[in-house]
Amino acid sequence: MAPVKRRVFQSKKQMAEELAKYTADLSSKFCKERGIFTVVLSGGDLISWLWKFLEAPYIDSVEWSKWHIFWVDERVCGWDDTDSNYKLAYDGFLSKVPIPAENIYAIDNGLGAQGNAELAAERYEECLKQKVNQNIIRTYKSSGFPQFDLQLLGMGPDGHMASLFPGHDQINEKVKWVTHITDSPKPPPKRITFTLPVINCASYNVMAVCDKEQADSAAAALTHTKDLPAGRLTADVEVVWFLDQAAASKLPHGWCSIL
Numbered sequence: 001m002a003p004v005k006r007r008v009f010q011s012k013k014q015m016a017e018e019l020a021k022y023t024a025d026l027s028s029k030f031c032k033e034r035g036i037f038t039v040v041l042s043g044g045d046l047i048s049w050l051w052k053f054l055e056a057p058y059i060d061s062v063e064w065s066k067w068h069i070f071w072v073d074e075r076v077c078g079w080d081d082t083d084s085n086y087k088l089a090y091d092g093f094l095s096k097v098p099i100p101a102e103n104i105y106a107i108d109n110g111l112g113a114q115g116n117a118e119l120a121a122e123r124y125e126e127c128l129k130q131k132v133n134q135n136i137i138r139t140y141k142s143s144g145f146p147q148f149d150l151q152l153l154g155m156g157p158d159g160h161m162a163s164l165f166p167g168h169d170q171i172n173e174k175v176k177w178v179t180h181i182t183d184s185p186k187p188p189p190k191r192i193t194f195t196l197p198v199i200n201c202a203s204y205n206v207m208a209v210c211d212k213e214q215a216d217s218a219a220a221a222l223t224h225t226k227d228l229p230a231g232r233l234t235a236d237v238e239v240v241w242f243l244d245q246a247a248a249s250k251l252p253h254g255w256c257s258i259l
């Protein structure tokens with residue numbers, strides 16, 4: 001099983017700087033190896049921690065034209081809706097870096113605007129399959145699941161990741177690549193989400209978590225004292241939890257040395 005590493009930072013600023021460095025290093029590695037870097041984003045606070053990419057050296061040194069962007073979960077709404085994870089990422093990040101528009105794979109705008117969660121999930125899975133056929137996304141060993149190069153994930157205070165919530169059935173999906181939920185405890189209620197097997201096939205998974213509201217769940221997930229979706233996170237190569245001091249404050253003594 002892939003190692004689960006922890007990195008605890010004194011401030012969100014430091015965390016954002018290291019997150020950019022970690023991601024840029026993987027971008028160089030994958031662009032060199034395969035000429036493509038597949039990156040999966042989540043919503044929530046994550047996008048606000050990507051600001052470092054908009055500055056030197058990254059804005060000029062990253063091979064943006066080789067990036068392909070996907071979403072681990074999305075709210076079922078149109079692209080211009082204030083709930084949209086696509087809009088959040090576009091406004092805060094994607095519109096400011098030269099990633100080609102055709103390399104950005106958002107939820108189907110029409111199905112989102114109609115609120116059709118089931119069909120939107122099916123359509124997004126079809127989109128992933130098409131990208132596998134075009135050799136943009138790799139597949140994981142013999143399982144046939146898509147394998148992304150890097151996923152940048154977040155965790156809610158209840159321990160959810162993507163739109164896999166504690167006590168909801170979506171976490172048990174074993175066949176589909178993308179599923180949907182219509183009663184999400186975090187608003188809005190309708191969402192589509194990658195399933196756990198897909199999330200865990202990624203080569204590298206980053207779980208970025210800040211603030212004291214997440215501290216209990218971060219500790220429970222990392223020590224496995226509660227069965228939380230975020231505690232089931234693994235990867236093919238490695239998982240790294242990026243935590244600020246507040247989010248790491250409930251980790252067992254000695255687990256949270258500052259980096």
Ligand SMILES: O=C(O)[C@H](O)[C@@H](O)[C@H](O)[C@H](O)COP(=O)(O)O
Binds near residue numbers: 046085154160
């Ligand atoms: O659509 C969403 O709501 C997000 O993708 C979600 O899965 C997020 O990553 C976590 O809820 C953490 O969110 P915060 O960073 O806002 O706590």
